[in-house]
Amino acid sequence: MAALASGYQGPPELTLTGAFTQWTADLPMIALVVVLGACYLTAVRRVRRGGGGWGTGRSVAFCGLGLGMLVLATMSWIGVYQGVLFYARATQTVLLVLLVPLFLAMGKPLTLLSAAFPPAGRRVERVVRSRAAVVATFPAITTLLLVAVPMTMYFTSWYTAVFHSASVRELTYLVLMVPGYVFFWTLLRVDPVPKQYPYGVSMWITAAEVVGDAFFGIAIIADTNVIAGPYYHAVGYPWGPSLATSQVIGGGIIWVLGDLVGLPFLGAQLIQMMREDQAEAAAIDAELDAKDAAKAARETARTSSATGVPASAAATMTGTPATTTGTAAATTGTGAATTGTGAATTGTAAATTGTAAATDDPMPAGDPANTADAANAGDEDRPWWESDPRFTERFK
Numbered sequence: 001m002a003a004l005a006s007g008y009q010g011p012p013e014l015t016l017t018g019a020f021t022q023w024t025a026d027l028p029m030i031a032l033v034v035v036l037g038a039c040y041l042t043a044v045r046r047v048r049r050g051g052g053g054w055g056t057g058r059s060v061a062f063c064g065l066g067l068g069m070l071v072l073a074t075m076s077w078i079g080v081y082q083g084v085l086f087y088a089r090a091t092q093t094v095l096l097v098l099l100v101p102l103f104l105a106m107g108k109p110l111t112l113l114s115a116a117f118p119p120a121g122r123r124v125e126r127v128v129r130s131r132a133a134v135v136a137t138f139p140a141i142t143t144l145l146l147v148a149v150p151m152t153m154y155f156t157s158w159y160t161a162v163f164h165s166a167s168v169r170e171l172t173y174l175v176l177m178v179p180g181y182v183f184f185w186t187l188l189r190v191d192p193v194p195k196q197y198p199y200g201v202s203m204w205i206t207a208a209e210v211v212g213d214a215f216f217g218i219a220i221i222a223d224t225n226v227i228a229g230p231y232y233h234a235v236g237y238p239w240g241p242s243l244a245t246s247q248v249i250g251g252g253i254i255w256v257l258g259d260l261v262g263l264p265f266l267g268a269q270l271i272q273m274m275r276e277d278q279a280e281a282a283a284i285d286a287e288l289d290a291k292d293a294a295k296a297a298r299e300t301a302r303t304s305s306a307t308g309v310p311a312s313a314a315a316t317m318t319g320t321p322a323t324t325t326g327t328a329a330a331t332t333g334t335g336a337a338t339t340g341t342g343a344a345t346t347g348t349a350a351a352t353t354g355t356a357a358a359t360d361d362p363m364p365a366g367d368p369a370n371t372a373d374a375a376n377a378g379d380e381d382r383p384w385w386e387s388d389p390r391f392t393e394r395f396k
Contacts, residue, residue: 066100066103073092084235085237091250094257097179106184106188146179221252
């Protein structure tokens with residue numbers, strides 16, 4: 001701490017060099033980072049020893065970026081100057097609410113837990129799939145908390161309570177990270193989630209979060225009163241921007257950095273939605289092709305049963321209607337000639353005609369197989385989108 005003539009006691013003026021050299025030790029956060037990192041890497045080692053695979057990128061996201069951002073937010077220049085400069089506190093808020101949770105969620109910790117410790121993973125999944133979890137992680141609730149929690153802190157006495165109590169400060173760090181983690185966990189869907197909402201819903205929720213961040217930042221900028229004014233006047237730093245300017249800078253950081261995180265995330269969800277639609281379209285095409293093939297096979301089987309011709313020959317006959325028609329015509333001519341030979345022959349032809357008529361209807365009208373075929377034909381004639389849940393669920 002530097003004691004100046006003005007009575008200010010605190011870190012020296014923030015410079016570009018100081019942003020790299022000013023650090024502080026936060027023992028509770030150090031313990032949290034070490035425990036989370038050790039548990040994660042132990043689980044990764046267990047999975048790999050068991051013959052499984054775990055992507056290095058996931059480990060980097062969780063340990064390198066997620067926990068690394070937590071160290072920067074609490075122990076770098078941001079942690080040193082959070083009690084002196086408003087915009088340092090604003091930068092810390094963005095990191096804790098958005099960036100740290102985003103990278104921790106990208107590390108897929110729940111999936112790793114299930115892979116390394118299956119019994120514990122199953123218990124966690126039961127909790128995740130519970131009705132209470134579904135309600136608590138409803139998108140409107142998670143988005144509201146993501147914006148409302150930091151706003152409540154900034155516009156109440158909670159803001160200054162952090163400076164006067166180490167316990168409140170550490171708990172505040174955790175409280176800020178939890179809504180962000182739940183928000184990104186449920187929208188990224190890389191881990192088991194209580195309910196998978198369509199990506200279209202996720203995009204609307206993300207857009208609402210971007211608007212909420214902008215509203216939060218603008219509210220700080222537009223506030224004519226200095227937030228925590230008595231506290232900052234008591235600090236009395238003799239260098240840097242004025243209190244009002246520092247507050248405007250802080251509001252701008254919350255607005256801009258919030259959008260810089262939210263907009264790319266919105267774009268990533270759009271890409272995910274397009275990929276999901278392509279995969280569903282390929283699956284639906286394959287199912288429709290299989291149904292068409294099955295329908296053709298049933299038609300061939302019915303033709304074979306009606307004519308007494310083997311199925312393979314029936315398929316050939318079905319494919320050559322002109323030849324079959326020509327044969328029928330020749331047969332008709334022969335029948336006509338036979339008719340001219342006399343009354344006895346005519347009677348025989350009549351009997352034959354009756355037999356042919358009976359043959360034209362190989363299945364009685366009440367035959368169950370015939371009824372089932374008719375029902376199946378009715379279902380097949382319906383457009384697939386009327387009954388396919390992958391399509392109908394989107395409009396419920």
